[in-house]
Amino acid sequence: MAHVAIVGAGVMGTALAWPLSDNGHRISLVGTPLDREIIDEARSRHRHPKLGRELPPGVTAYHTEELAAAIEDADLIVSGVNSWGVDWIADALAESLKRGRDVIGVTKGFRSDDAGEIEIFPRVLAGQAPASIREHSNFMAVGGPCIAGELAGRRQSCVVFAAEEKEAAERVARLFRTGYYHIWPSADLWGLELAVALKNAYVLGVGMANGMLEAAGGADHAGAVMHNPAAATFAQALYEMEQILTALNGTPAHAHGLPGAGDQYVTAMGGRTLRLGTLIGRGYRYSQAREMMAGETLETVAIIESMSRVYPRLRKQGVLRDDELPLIETLIAAITRDEVVTLPWERYFASM
Amino acid sequence: MAHVAIVGAGVMGTALAWPLSDNGHRISLVGTPLDREIIDEARSRHRHPKLGRELPPGVTAYHTEELAAAIEDADLIVSGVNSWGVDWIADALAESLKRGRDVIGVTKGFRSDDAGEIEIFPRVLAGQAPASIREHSNFMAVGGPCIAGELAGRRQSCVVFAAEEKEAAERVARLFRTGYYHIWPSADLWGLELAVALKNAYVLGVGMANGMLEAAGGADHAGAVMHNPAAATFAQALYEMEQILTALNGTPAHAHGLPGAGDQYVTAMGGRTLRLGTLIGRGYRYSQAREMMAGETLETVAIIESMSRVYPRLRKQGVLRDDELPLIETLIAAITRDEVVTLPWERYFASM
CATH class of the missing domain: 3.40.50.720 (NAD(P)-binding Rossmann-like Domain)
Known part of the structure; x- marks a missing residue:
């Protein structure tokens, strides 16, 4: 005992x-x-x-x-x-x-x-x-x-x-x-900590698909919602996470194991990160969404702010290829530059 | 045109x-x-x-x-x-x-x-x-x-x-x-076709977590559902899919890209495969569940039946390690041997 x-x-x-x-x-x-x-x-x-x-x-x-x-x-x-x-x-x-x-x-x-x-x-x-x-x-x-x-x-x-x-x-x-x-x-303590944080950042992107649905007025007359865009963003998140882990010498497999894909799945089922993403997907600026969620702890914001410093450093060092991480770029623009953003479909899976 | x-x-x-x-x-x-x-x-x-x-x-x-x-x-x-x-x-x-x-x-x-x-x-x-x-x-x-x-x-x-x-x-x-x-x-036509089929098989496992929730009487007094078990099974599915793709010379990354993780995500949001999995997770045999879903086309069954022949062949050839694929084993037991099954948590992520 x-x-x-x-x-x-x-x-x-x-x-x-x-x-x-x-x-x-x-x-x-x-x-x-x-x-x-x-x-x-x-x-x-x-x-x-x-x-x-x-x-x-x-x-x-x-x-x-x-x-x-x-x-x-x-x-x-x-x-x-x-x-x-x-x-x-x-x-x-x-x-x-x-x-x-x-x-x-x-x-x-x-x-x-x-x-x-x-x-x-x-x-x-x-x-x-x-x-x-x-x-x-x-x-x-x-x-x-x-x-x-x-x-x-x-x-x-x-x-x-x-x-x-x-x-x-x-x-x-x-x-x-x-x-x-x-x-x-x-x-791999290092890689685990990277993955558990990153998946929290990326769920903001998955939530944006929910927000697009709200902006479109919800399900259409035939019942179509927006699982397709959420799923594509989910997969793009895993793709980017694996590249960031590789660039930072973390175990790439964490991206699609329990700390990455598994935790990303559960986080996408509901909660604050998803709700913030939904507001941003609806077209609100982060500063507006932040007010609408006053008093709530949003760890995803701390992580994206950290990534706004890490990402340029990694690109400068040449360990990340250009244009491979459009989703994290979008999230950084939304959170740290208060931009109105949309999901960058055309730039997904650049090296596929 | x-x-x-x-x-x-x-x-x-x-x-x-x-x-x-x-x-x-x-x-x-x-x-x-x-x-x-x-x-x-x-x-x-x-x-x-x-x-x-x-x-x-x-x-x-x-x-x-x-x-x-x-x-x-x-x-x-x-x-x-x-x-x-x-x-x-x-x-x-x-x-x-x-x-x-x-x-x-x-x-x-x-x-x-x-x-x-x-x-x-x-x-x-x-x-x-x-x-x-x-x-x-x-x-x-x-x-x-x-x-x-x-x-x-x-x-x-x-x-x-x-x-x-x-x-x-x-x-x-x-x-x-x-x-x-x-x-x-x-x-990679070959690898794509393997991944799109396999994700359909594996969503049956994710659905089983839903069924466990129903068997437990739904959310408990404090509102806990069963996203945790679904998410762990989701990650285990990606882990097994990557190994099967590797064994069969398909692109392993399909397992966590659009055809694997992406499509698995969307398939887990609802539909027939998930419903069949839910019934099996509740404790029904496949033969019973099959009757309850009479008249519905269940491609997941065709895929799992195929895998019941492919899996032993791959093991015999030594291209898959023993005990690495407990989830597909469980799904094969449920569908082809009509066994009552539970999700094999203890055997997940064997080589991690």
Whole structure:
């Protein structure tokens, strides 16, 4: 039996409590400063308001100021924050990391600096640990098609746990594996983080097909909707993702495995990214769509902004061919230049 | 301006009349013996009953007994039959093929003999032409995510036209290309036909996740459905398809391009294959599900039956690794041995 501390009480981090609990582990669920209401309800009613479920046995909830004590003897830390919480958690865990600790994160992927150099989130955390400790700690990530509410509902879910050494990923996977939570270990942490982030960017494009349908007034008199354009964009996304992974030395197969195609499929079934894409596909500028979705966290925007710096860098270095990535170009134009955009069919599959 | 004869007045063959008509071509739509009612309505009301639409300008409809005269001076023949109509159309076109003719088919893929040797449908047609003619004719195929009703509704659609020579595919593509119908030419006719058929087989697996949801009584109290299992199966399907394409010397990238992932996405949005999969996922045997869907054409069944002969042959030849294709094994067990099956999560992604 292990003690696992989940830091960040959003839906995805918290959902990991179910397989852990079913395996008999002890779980400390620690809120960020933004999670006060969630932790209050977890304490008073043993319930997670956003998941709409009673928490499983073995979960104890802590407010953010109790973090140090709550994670003191944890065998493993789960980072449950989103892209905007990465610096906060890196600071919050700094003391703990100095004593060595395995950390696995559910945050989607990476960010980039002004020069377009990529930093994947597990490395941001690792950066807080002294070099002497870093060798004994593992900074890992989860990727794959896993809607949090389904995992918490014990629906069959298949994911990848990646670390820089496959054995470390496998060791941690053993804490989580159940009859409904299936885990493949991978040594390509870098490629996994790229894929899980990129698929989130690309679903914006798939959503644009929905928006085109709305702009056209919905199904026509014979019932035709727009699955064809969504599907073509889905395939173009995989095509571009594979090229970006190749250019960045990630495993190209992630593009059409669980972290790429699988997660892209599930993300295209609904949610915020799809809704933002729908608004942009209807013809709204991002600045307008952003207002219509005020208050919602949109990780796809952070990823596309990062790609707006990474993409020119890769082209300058000559590792991406010209005109091969019209979809990401379109998404960058929509998000960072606030342009009205349409899907660039004619430029899809340039090298086919 | 060309004269194109579409033989077989089902929804997909007929839908190709829209881009042809928009490009100003003359179209002869010729029914099979099963298409009498469709042709009657096309003649009396210039309308296609199953598409629910008025036919576009330039289309003349003919009953099956008028075939020879209708296609006499056609520049191109479109084969619009399904898997069960391939022998019929090969016979029907035999005379015409003796005089040389380009033919492009929308039929999904291939069939196999008792020894598990594959025959793709364009070759079945080519087999009817004398060798001297065959060199001057091109036998081609269409693949990619294209719901017929959407193409007829002029929705944006992206497909691949494949021939044994890319130039031939490109030449024919020029007749069809419009602002909404985007066509990529390919020289891998063999691989395209494998992919378009296989994706149809695999959507049965994706449908099984729907059936599991129904068996569980639908969404649970917190609203969790089963997109996670569908998405994992979607990714496993691409993984298996890529291996089968590799083993059979087809372009592996078709598995995650338009003919594979793209078409699989659109097929998973609804339709007969998905419904059959849903019934099997609910726990029905194929024989029961078959009765519940009496009268419906199920091409996925023909493809899985073919694969039940191809798969053992490939394993015997050692070109497929053991245990790498649990999903197709499961589908074969369901369809050809009438077994009650569940999705084999534990065996997914064996070599990952």
